[in-house]
Amino acid sequence: MIIILKENPDPAQLESFMAWLREKNFDIHESSGESHKILGLVGDTSSMDVDLISALDIVESVRRVQEPYKKANRKFQPEDTIIKVANTQVGGGNLTIMAGPCSVESEEQILKVARAVKASGATMLRGGAFKPRTSPYSFQGKGVEGLRLLSLAKKDTGLPIVTELMEIHQLEYFEDVDIIQIGARNMQNFNLLKEVGKQDKPILLKRGMSATIEELLMSAEYVMSEGNERVILCERGIRTFETATRNTLDLSAIPVLKKLTHLPVIIDPSHATGKADLVPSMAIAAVAAGADGVLIEVHNDPQHALCDGSQSLRPEVFDDLAKKLFKVHEVVSKF
Numbered sequence: 001m002i003i004i005l006k007e008n009p010d011p012a013q014l015e016s017f018m019a020w021l022r023e024k025n026f027d028i029h030e031s032s033g034e035s036h037k038i039l040g041l042v043g044d045t046s047s048m049d050v051d052l053i054s055a056l057d058i059v060e061s062v063r064r065v066q067e068p069y070k071k072a073n074r075k076f077q078p079e080d081t082i083i084k085v086a087n088t089q090v091g092g093g094n095l096t097i098m099a100g101p102c103s104v105e106s107e108e109q110i111l112k113v114a115r116a117v118k119a120s121g122a123t124m125l126r127g128g129a130f131k132p133r134t135s136p137y138s139f140q141g142k143g144v145e146g147l148r149l150l151s152l153a154k155k156d157t158g159l160p161i162v163t164e165l166m167e168i169h170q171l172e173y174f175e176d177v178d179i180i181q182i183g184a185r186n187m188q189n190f191n192l193l194k195e196v197g198k199q200d201k202p203i204l205l206k207r208g209m210s211a212t213i214e215e216l217l218m219s220a221e222y223v224m225s226e227g228n229e230r231v232i233l234c235e236r237g238i239r240t241f242e243t244a245t246r247n248t249l250d251l252s253a254i255p256v257l258k259k260l261t262h263l264p265v266i267i268d269p270s271h272a273t274g275k276a277d278l279v280p281s282m283a284i285a286a287v288a289a290g291a292d293g294v295l296i297e298v299h300n301d302p303q304h305a306l307c308d309g310s311q312s313l314r315p316e317v318f319d320d321l322a323k324k325l326f327k328v329h330e331v332v333s334k335f
């Protein structure tokens with residue numbers, strides 16, 4: 001339920017109203033719109049009398065929220081969420097470029113890629129240490145050693161790091177990680193979502209390959225309902241009948257999500273297409289369509305990459321793309 005308060009409500013009346021709501025054990029989400037304060041009530045509001053609340057002096061209007069997600073709902077918070085990460089931010093008109101290799105492979109590799117993407121203007125370094133691979137016989141990532149190498153690259157370049165968490169117990173190694181990625185395969189691992197909901201770090205939540213937008217938002221709600229409201233949504237392609245690309249990039253998810261939620265939206269054209277030559281056009285389209293950023297796999301030697309080489313850009317191709325992305329973003333920002 002959403003309660004929109006009148007402008008400058010009487011403080012005493014507001015306090016007693018809030019106390020009454022708290023007594024009813026609602027979780028109250030407060031946000032300020034352009035001129036009005038908005039109270040979002042999470043909990044079972046079925047017994048609440050809308051007419052009674054509407055009749056209060058300080059209340060402008062009351063609406064029931066039909067959608068099952070509340071905290072992620074734009075009706076609860078009209079302004080975009082801006083997530084500060086180290087010296088940069090996700091959302092709020094900033095173009096976030098997360099780039100790096102699918103997997104951290106060696107000190108030489110991660111430093112080379114990190115320095116190159118930083119020089120091209122990437123705002124974050126993304127690399128996998130724990131890898132969710134389709135085959136148990138494929139390279140599974142360097143694990144804790146991979147995290148150590150990411151930290152090294154962070155120290156060297158100053159770029160904040162984004163990396164995937166696959167299991168709750170791995171959290172003990174994530175101290176130096178700036179954004180925790182939850183991969184497509186774990187989008188509905190509800191225990192994992194609840195646990196990262198208790199962490200004091202932003203979460204990059206990837207859309208499951210067969211998940212609807214509402215299911216993605218419900219997974220964000222799992223994280224947010226535990227107290228961590230710093231969730232970044234990532235569209236990374238969905239499964240369709242099409243085989244020309246690894247997945248089908250759902251670019252329409254950008255305007256749909258922008259309408260439904262205040263959370264930032266990042267597009268991953270690398271996993272969506274699976275092909276390096278398709279990545280630049282899809283990344284440009286994503287920024288043109290209003291995405292808050294992109295996630296791009298970059299490798300210094302894609303041919304010999306231990307994971308996802310076919311979709312990884314060489315540093316010089318990434319450099320050219322980054323220049324175009326900043327230009328497109330500048331134009332789109334003026335719309």
Ligand code: PEP
Pocket residue numbers: 102128132182183184185206236271
């Ligand atoms: C990844 O980001 O490296 C990854 C495995 O992606 P996804 O979870 O989207 O498949």
Ligand code: MN
Pocket residue numbers: 102103271297307308
């Ligand atoms: Mn990958």
